[in-house]
Amino acid sequence: MSVLIFIDQSEGQVKKGALEALSYGAKVAAQLGLSAEGVVLGKLSEDIAALGKYGVKKIYHVADEQLNHLDAQVFTDVIAQVVQSSGATVIVFSNNTDGKAIAPRLSAKLKAGLVSGAVALPDTGNGFSVKKSVFSGKAFAHVAIHTDIKIIAVNPNSFSTAASGGDNAEVVNFNATIAAPKVKVTGVNKVKGEIPLSEAEIVVSGGRGLKGPENWGMIEELAKLLSAATACSRPVADTHWRPHHEHVGQTGLAIAPNLYIAIGISGAIQHLAGVNRSKTIVVINKDPEAPFFKAADYGIVGDAFEVVPRIIEEVKKLKGVA
Amino acid sequence: MKILVCISKSPDTTAKIAFTDNNTKFATDGVQWIINPYDEWYALVKAIEIKEKDPSAVIHLVTVGGADAEPVIRKALALGGDEAIRINTASQDSFYIASQIAETAKQGAYDLVLAGKETIDYNSASIGGMVAELLGLPYVSLATRLDLNGNTVAVTREIEGGEELCEVNIPAVVSCQKGMAEARIPNMRGIMAARTKSLKVTEPVAAEHLTSIVRFELPPAKAGVKLIPADDAAELVKILHEEVKVI
Ligand SMILES: Cc1cc2nc3c(=O)[nH]c(=O)nc-3n(C[C@H](O)[C@H](O)[C@H](O)COP(=O)(O)OP(=O)(O)OC[C@H]3O[C@@H](n4cnc5c(N)ncnc54)[C@H](O)[C@@H]3O)c2cc1C
Numbered sequence A: 001m002s003v004l005i006f007i008d009q010s011e012g013q014v015k016k017g018a019l020e021a022l023s024y025g026a027k028v029a030a031q032l033g034l035s036a037e038g039v040v041l042g043k044l045s046e047d048i049a050a051l052g053k054y055g056v057k058k059i060y061h062v063a064d065e066q067l068n069h070l071d072a073q074v075f076t077d078v079i080a081q082v083v084q085s086s087g088a089t090v091i092v093f094s095n096n097t098d099g100k101a102i103a104p105r106l107s108a109k110l111k112a113g114l115v116s117g118a119v120a121l122p123d124t125g126n127g128f129s130v131k132k133s134v135f136s137g138k139a140f141a142h143v144a145i146h147t148d149i150k151i152i153a154v155n156p157n158s159f160s161t162a163a164s165g166g167d168n169a170e171v172v173n174f175n176a177t178i179a180a181p182k183v184k185v186t187g188v189n190k191v192k193g194e195i196p197l198s199e200a201e202i203v204v205s206g207g208r209g210l211k212g213p214e215n216w217g218m219i220e221e222l223a224k225l226l227s228a229a230t231a232c233s234r235p236v237a238d239t240h241w242r243p244h245h246e247h248v249g250q251t252g253l254a255i256a257p258n259l260y261i262a263i264g265i266s267g268a269i270q271h272l273a274g275v276n277r278s279k280t281i282v283v284i285n286k287d288p289e290a291p292f293f294k295a296a297d298y299g300i301v302g303d304a305f306e307v308v309p310r311i312i313e314e315v316k317k318l319k320g321v322a
Numbered sequence B: 001m002k003i004l005v006c007i008s009k010s011p012d013t014t015a016k017i018a019f020t021d022n023n024t025k026f027a028t029d030g031v032q033w034i035i036n037p038y039d040e041w042y043a044l045v046k047a048i049e050i051k052e053k054d055p056s057a058v059i060h061l062v063t064v065g066g067a068d069a070e071p072v073i074r075k076a077l078a079l080g081g082d083e084a085i086r087i088n089t090a091s092q093d094s095f096y097i098a099s100q101i102a103e104t105a106k107q108g109a110y111d112l113v114l115a116g117k118e119t120i121d122y123n124s125a126s127i128g129g130m131v132a133e134l135l136g137l138p139y140v141s142l143a144t145r146l147d148l149n150g151n152t153v154a155v156t157r158e159i160e161g162g163e164e165l166c167e168v169n170i171p172a173v174v175s176c177q178k179g180m181a182e183a184r185i186p187n188m189r190g191i192m193a194a195r196t197k198s199l200k201v202t203e204p205v206a207a208e209h210l211t212s213i214v215r216f217e218l219p220p221a222k223a224g225v226k227l228i229p230a231d232d233a234a235e236l237v238k239i240l241h242e243e244v245k246v247i
């Protein structure tokens, strides 16, 4: 019996979500008195054994070239083989883009109950239940899993990626039967040099209060100084001031950074639904009645075109940038 | 071309979130129900766009839910579905719901099954993947674009920090999100036509419940905003650096 953690990668690099899943999985293993093990599919350019510092003792590696890109069906099949051979009873994913593709398939294949969007360690006091985020961050649900094998997909940015300082893991080359992928990946477009919004620790976001796309220079400058990602409200994406992938909220991306800075955004309930899991929220708005102030930790009532350049100056001083 | 679109009902995006019965049930009093936005704006409208290019295409809608799901499925018919199926059972377990949809999908021999990215109430993002597995079909999740070329679909899916372009032969299951299509509103003709469209009610097949909701919980209220004078950006930066330690 073990806890098996899926370590997902993109172009040979372990994803941030995978590190969170590893730290979480190692804690679950300690809680249940089981050993923590990992599984890596495809080619990795990093040293796999070194992932032992996150607390995993053993890592199954299926190095086949066909697994460099995700076909959820093939990945599910291979992971199921690892589950069977390792006797894992808890399987942990990140609830990131790969986890959302694979975990539900694995759940149906193994008839193993899945809780996706987990925000806490399981409660094993009476059965086995996991707290998850529901109603777009406006509430939580405690969900009981009734099956012998349990699958948990942990929400990005809910757990730290901190290494617990274990030894190198034993890497086992796992011989799996691999069906030919049916999903052919014909291209990958990554926004170069930008921090992925879903993984960012700090997000600087702009709304309609910025008046037009030509005013985003200061948003980008502040984001760059803070190593932050940029985001926007829905009307801003809908009017093509900013690209669709920056739209956060109920119908856009849901994010949970450590710091969310909202500039010229009113704070409509649908916007809040995508950002209310942020740990600290700073709101800059010229209207003191803007609903966003009710959800904020810190606020400045003022004109963004005056306030943001001042903040940029202060951050430059702090970082020692001329 | 036969398309099955999975439609779920969700509380209106401005609905107050509260719970009753010792925090075990969502308080539905006064709640307006809408078509889950991902199902409506993206999955259903995409199906309609496909049908506009190929009028021989057929769009069926499926919902798993009680009679209270009917107004929502009627609205989906008004937007453009041809026929609807309601599987008469209410459940909060994704595997149970997916098992029902998979059974309907099998019987209808669909070329494409479209689901939303997630429901905005339970946020599971699970049903599409489960249906695909139960049908043994390929699955592309979180799609932002879909183009049909004969027997293949070209799909763009979201990945961290970008997108991946994929091709897959039909039949396949795809979960849909923003970018896929532009939101529409039903017109009078659609609303009239929906009244005479078939809405078939079937009983559920036997399937397991793998999970259940024990209780709900609301997050603790925020302490309240600390306001900083507009000319004192230094104070804000100092707090974020020294007290909150985020920058
Ligand atoms: C079903 C549904 C789903 C939705 N999903 C989303 C979603 O996912 N994400 C989302 O964001 N919205 C969503 N919306 C839209 C949402 O209701 C709001 O309309 C939207 O969030 C408003 O965007 P905004 O705050 O940028 O613009 P506005 O509401 O126009 O607010 C602009 C703000 O800028 C302030 N301002 C103006 N000038 C300045 C200045 N010089 N300096 C400082 N502040 C200034 C104003 O005081 C105002 O508060 C959805 C709506 C519906 C019905």
Ligand SMILES: Nc1ncnc2c1ncn2[C@@H]1O[C@H](COP(=O)(O)O)[C@@H](O)[C@H]1O
Pocket (backbone or CB within 6 Å): B006, B007, B008, B009, B036, B038, B039, B043, B062, B063, B064, B065, B094, B097, B101, B114, B115, B116, B117, B118, B119, B122, B123, B124, B125, B126, B127, B128
């Ligand atoms: N009760 C239901 N009936 C029909 N389709 C559903 C139902 N619940 C969820 N779906 C579909 O599955 C998608 C993902 O839902 P979920 O996995 O619950 O987040 C939704 O966007 C719908 O397309």
